[in-house]
Amino acid sequence: MRRRLAPVVLAALVVGPAPLSAEELPLHGFLQAASAYRLIRPDRCPHTQRLACREEFVLGEGRARVEVEPRGERWALSAKGELIGDAVGGEVDGEFREGYLDLRFPALDLRLGRQIITWGVGDLIFVNDVFPKDWVAFISGLPLEYLKKGSDALNATGHWGGTSLQLVLIPRFEADTLPVAGGRLRFHDPMAAVEHRNTDDPSPALERTEAGLRLFRNVAGWDFSLYAYRGFFHSPGAEVEPGPRLRLFFPPLNVYGASVQGAALGGVWSLEGGSYDSRQDRSGRNPSVENSSVKLLGGYQREIVPDLTLAAQYSVQVMQDHDAYLSTRGPGMARRPAARHVLTLRVTQLLLHQTLKLGLFVLGSPNEGDFYVNPEVKYNLTDALWAALGVNLFGGPRRAEFGQFEGNSNLYAVVRYAF
């Protein structure tokens, strides 16, 4: 995932003299310091997660971001790279976050290279957005933009008479970044006793290229989209092999879905649905592969008074073949209900000429009992400098989606100077 920064620096040198309007610097980026203090110490950690019990800080790092974006009439280049100094782990690393070429034709937009792709209408609930995510960054208290990871992709969107069709091809699979054994995050690991693990090469051969299609159109102010995806689960399934050894792999997945979003009755309404077809486990009897399921999401957002916005969402994920799942479930694995219900609420208040932002995000599952609460204060001290202070609080049953992260609950602070 992480690449050396050299290509970015090289790109900066090459495109430096490109013609740009005088008042715009050709070079942008930021310097950022972020730290997150563990609020809830896990009472005990399995051997494979001993760092989680030892480290007081889940995050402590500095980043330097460089962005170069030369642009012509019909093309644009974008390169974003970071140098990261991790104080907790004591290492320095480079990351090539995005680097792509945009070509614009009369009825076609092409984007080639490493890019972030976002689909769907959910707020931290993803139905048709199957593209890779960095959950470690999210749990650790980094700014939300780090939740999305780049994909090395060909992205073509054609436009005909108000209707658009987007085709995404990803030849090199990029998995979600999840807490892993040996890391500093606490998570539910039913196979904690098995220390010897390996992950199947997540970069499949060319014929296993991931493909996504999105057809979209605005009708009378409402945004309609249809989605189709053929690829893989981005979080791995796990299987114990003789040894014992844990094999992690990415099972094949198809997703078909639709979404609509528009304004009515003084607010914005969102609706999204998706059907997950777990191709390797259509009977639901394979305990190491996620069953097929259906996900639905509804949301409403409204500005109550100037600069105060409320947003609420409800979502449900219904597992197919739940009986088969129950009868084949391995020991130590979570006993998940057939339907997982989730409610979210987001309150955002802007103050002091929109330079001070008070935010609260609450997500909870009424039937599984796990939750995530994120209050945050963000202040723009100047146009270039902002600081944020917040809490990531996870809780609920230890085996539930957010409950397993309780021991990573943190108080975080981020300061960023952008140029």
Added chain:
Amino acid sequence: MKRLLLPLIAGIATGALVAFAAWAQAPTAEEIMRRSHLAMYYPGEDMRARVTMRLVSKDGGERIRGMVLSRRNLQEGGEQRYFIYFHRPPDVRDMAFLVWKYPARDDDRWLYVPALKLVRRIAASDKHTSFVGSDFSYEDVSGREPEEDTQKLLREEKAGGRDAYVVESVPKDAGSAEFSRKLSWIDKATWLPLKEEYYDRRGDLTRVFSAEELKEVQGYWTVVKRLMKNVQTGHWTETVLTDVRYKLKLSPDLFNERALRAPPSELIR
């Protein structure tokens, strides 16, 4: 030659009649505000300008918002589309904002967040929300329908050395505006507002708008420098328009999700 003569005579006669009518009676308050609305928010079929907003607090703290604003009318005085591409501050660089404005109902608004490559719908129920934290509200940027207020021509007087009509506007629906009364000084020559005073429900002066500089661009008079001062907080905003261009033949089809995700060069510079 004969074929030209008739229209010429008709033209002169019409002109004379209009001049006579104007001399005979001043336009009504409704006409003044309607013409002012068109002169301020609808000139040309489309327009694009570089907009720099300087937000200054009472103690002199300053923040700068730099953007390129493009507008396209679908009908004169009716539906419009706006596209705003932010260049400054660095925090919002490359962010884009799309508005489909309807005279009789809530706008459709979209925001593009470049870091997440995310197009987000924005609730637009309140038009009095400040635009990017400035002293201008969304309504000040894209205009309030003159029909929403009861208009009254109070007097004629000079404002900034120019002859002006002074019109009082009172919202027909008190909940539809953040002011209870507004006084406008409308330039007789260009129909542009030279000055506006906003009063709150208690009758106290809250905000004062002033057109600091007028400029004729391609035959359209434009307020290229405008000031909005909140007299109660001491905070004020100066908006300067540069590189103003009209009649660029911007297609209405440019103002859509495609532009948010991959903005064409004509909308960003």
